[in-house]
Amino acid sequence: DGGITQSPKYLFRKEGQNVTLSCEQNLNHDAMYWYRQDPGQGLRLIYYSQIVNDFQKGDIAEGYSVSREKKESFPLTVTSAQKNPTAFYLCASSIADNPGNTIYFGEGSWLTVV
């Protein structure tokens, strides 16, 4: 089945560590996104990529980094510079980064700092 796979589902990070969240899609979508979701809040855009080897910062990019070396993969690294990383992270994709296109989401990854 086509879809977006995020891993791991749950991840614990120690203070000062970098961690990487995986996101793979087999929908043949050009655009991919990373969102952060905190309890009681909406989704905030971290990074997005419209095409391979290109990506742009979203609204809350500080402390995060991404790469887009393959069309189907868009990993997110949460660096030690992110001071409050505990949250639910959602990877998403769309056919292209056009305003009317539906965004498809993965199942999400929970990151907890211990």
Next chain:
Amino acid sequence: AQSVTQLDSQVPVFEEAPVELRCNYSSSVSVYLFWYVQYPNQGLQLLLKYLSGSTLVKGINGFEAEFNKSQTSFHLRKPSVHISDTAEYFCAVSDGAGKSTFGDGTTLTVKP
């Protein structure tokens, strides 16, 4: 700049009762409007979207929404809810720049 306001953070309702989840938006250009649903510990999935044409949009699971340009609203409705409709619902707006802005969500709780 575009923004979305979901007017109710929580909506409790009894099973088989009607429900309306309210969403207002602001944008300086033409907009595209979406409603997504999120079940616990899962990603979001599309319920319905308005791109153009008829202002009444029908979606999955018996939901519908009406685009009202003069009131800048896109309220979601269902005439009779089920226990399985318990979830969080997000309104989103996308303008010509292609980026989507999401509201803070409305938690719908359907009680037996």
